[in-house]
Amino acid sequence: MTDKELFELAKKSIDSPEAESDALILFEYVTGKDRMSLFLHPEEEETQEKKDTLLELVERRNTGEPVQYITGKTYFYGLQFFCDKDTLIPRFDTEVLTQEAIKSVPKNAGVLDMCTGTGCIIIALKHERNDIRAFGSDISEQAVNTAVKNAKLNECDVEFTVSDMFKNIDGRFDVIISNPPYIERKVIDELDATVKEYEPFTALCGGEDGLDFYRIIAKEAHDHLIKDGLLLLEIGYDQGESVPDILGKEGFVNIKVIKDLNGLNRVVSAVFGG
Secondary structure (H helix, E strand, O other): OEHHHHHHHHHHHOOOOOHHHHHHHHHHHHHOOOHHHHHHOOOOEOOHHHHHHHHHHHHHHHOOOOHHHHHOEEEEOOEEEEOOOOOOOOOHHHHHHHHHHHHHOOOOOEEEEEOOOOOHHHHHHHHHOOOOEEEEEEOOHHHHHHHHHHHHHOOOOEEEEEOOOOOOOOOOEEEEEEOOOOEOHHHHOOOOHHHHOOOOHHHOEOOOOOOHHHHHHHHHHHHOEEEEEEEEEEOOOOOOOHHHHHHHHOOEEEEEEEEOOOOOEEEEEEEEOO
């Protein structure tokens, strides 16, 4: 079977709105050939073994398993990251938070990325802003292990710590960044099966109203931010009033809500008044 025939078979066999992109990712993973090779040399032959392997992965995709978990890798801000079921899959939306950090973080700042997951935010930030001192933390030891691997993969010097929020965090930082769990508990069951059945519940659920972790950060960041330190948070599209209200009650000032490319609330920026 030729490469083109194998790719077309995979695409036809995937029951997903993203069938073409999913098929291409799986094709590249199994054959080791990129899309340019497929375009330039569509008549190259593949073995029966690779055909069987690809179709097995297609079946996994059809059960709802995300391609990022099948291949064990994903991409964020132009960088490659290891990704597994102990970590939330990095979203394109989170690049808004990363862009804001690259733009706003002071030179030579000490930056903590809380709820780091794969480490994608702090690693992408360090990659673009090598002047910063970069730290990340997560409650999941497995997630921290993945983040450490990703820092090495992308040749970024980031120190990671296993910590339940601020429990094991010492000292103060110029900037704290976080993309915490922020989905309401009741909404979890309404999510697409590829999310609710495969991605870690603890990385999704922000409590009954989705705001539990924002309350913790707003209250406890007092002991971990310098005066006039910067706080950058990703938020849900419907949290553009609730999160700033929480921060304002805890003494944060200059609170701004930043929208994504679709015009939806995505990031809150605030300064610790001290």
